[in-house]
Amino acid sequence: MQHSNRRVNLKATGLRGAYRGRAVRRQMSEQGGECEPPGGPPITVTIGATVPTGFEHTASEEVKEKIGVEAKISKDRGRIYFSITSDNLFQVHRLRSVDNLFVVIEEYDHYQFKESKEETLEELKQLASKLPWTNALEVWKSNRSFKKKKSHRRGTNKPKVKTESDGQETSEVEENEELPEPEDQSSADAETSPPDLEETAEAKVIKFRVTCSRAGDKHSFSSNEAARDFGGAVQEHFQWKADMTKFDIEVLLNIHNEEVVIGIALTEESLHRRNISHFGPTTLRSTLCYGMLRLCKPQPSDIILDPMCGTGAIPLEGAIEFNNAFYIAGDNNDMAVNRTVNNVFHFQKQRVDKGSASGLPIDTVRWNLCNLPMKTSSVDIIITDMPFGKRMGSRKKNWDLYPSCLREMARVVRPGSGKAVLLTQDKKCFTKAVSRMGGLWKKMHTVWVNIGGLHAGVYLLKRTAGEFGQTPEDIYVPKGNGADHREEKDNSETS
């Protein structure tokens, strides 16, 4: 087997080598819950994190800020890698931009897959016993006190291979379907206490599963076959028991063209679900909300609006993470407003239950974005996820909605310093609307993201110094019955 450019060198600290089942169990048991080998220093490992595609740089900035190490970005792949010492593991769970975390066992930049399927699968089987498992298993063991348990699992035992829109496959050694949670369901994100190690390690056989995700068209095997054969060899090597639903360890086999990364999952459920208990049809991942918030750099005492808040995912993440600013969440749909109120209440209650009484700097309102009950030039930042016209609204309506939104946003935001961070998949309509508002908005930066397979843009706009009401795009005449009702003089932007 030829593997070139091995990128990760997991430094063993006196524990290097593959352990067969009983030896590993004895070693774990002897070391109790500690991450350090007896008498030894903390071990150094590489942590991998999946992040919303497009926000890799944001995530690596956060790692630098919170853990103080440089992260390597796997470009356009929604992954970052960084080294930590095991005593810093708790810091990793404080990151807000990461969806899933894993500890790397081994990584190959250019894995030379054999031509035939049989040879390749045979090689994967042999790999299982050659991998340097020790440090990763140590980290997995101490991670159990930080890990949040999945809210609930429902599954079938039917084999399943998920094929993503970009041709990526994912499968597990004995596939189990993870069904999406129904809308408006309360999640029980309760922290779990670490299972008793003696009990897990000695009395019970360790249960595991292998999850393989594969992308690339030059492979002679499927992810299902790789997971099955590699999983079988892992089982044999450690004498663990395969269990797709109630596993202790999830071994990850990530294959992207000729890059192969093998790791152990440190999260059971994506961290993006952390704040929301009442989901809606288009709830945004908290990790993506965090990336959008970082893009607009909230400052203390900023007034920040999400005028189309849906379930309130963006302002809630803001009120938790950038809590020196004040957030107003609004929507024109009663169900959305109720969900936001419930999400804020639920999160707040969890905090109180844990002994923290401080309130969140957030308010919720029912309003129409095209006619906001806000003073002109009173807002610092607008951050919102606009209807794409697919799952929410319609493309046709966007031709009216987007220009009206941009105009009203320009009115309430402070000229010269105000910003907007807007997410949409309807790029054509959005770009046209912005280009016709050149007197009010300047496009600064775009981050391309993937939202459930849809290619979307996060646009950072800066409010020009232009006075509202003075540019050709925003001249209105008041309707006879009140200043709050406006009518367009020039409706050339609408289709």
Ligand SMILES: C[S@@+](CC[C@H](N)C(=O)[O-])C[C@H]1O[C@@H](n2cnc3c(N)ncnc32)[C@H](O)[C@@H]1O
């Ligand atoms: C894509 S969803 C937002 C999802 C939200 N980010 C979340 O995480 O749940 C867009 C929202 O815009 C709202 N909306 C559409 N037109 C609006 C308008 N004119 N004024 C206020 N809200 C509007 C819809 O009711 C919907 O909740």
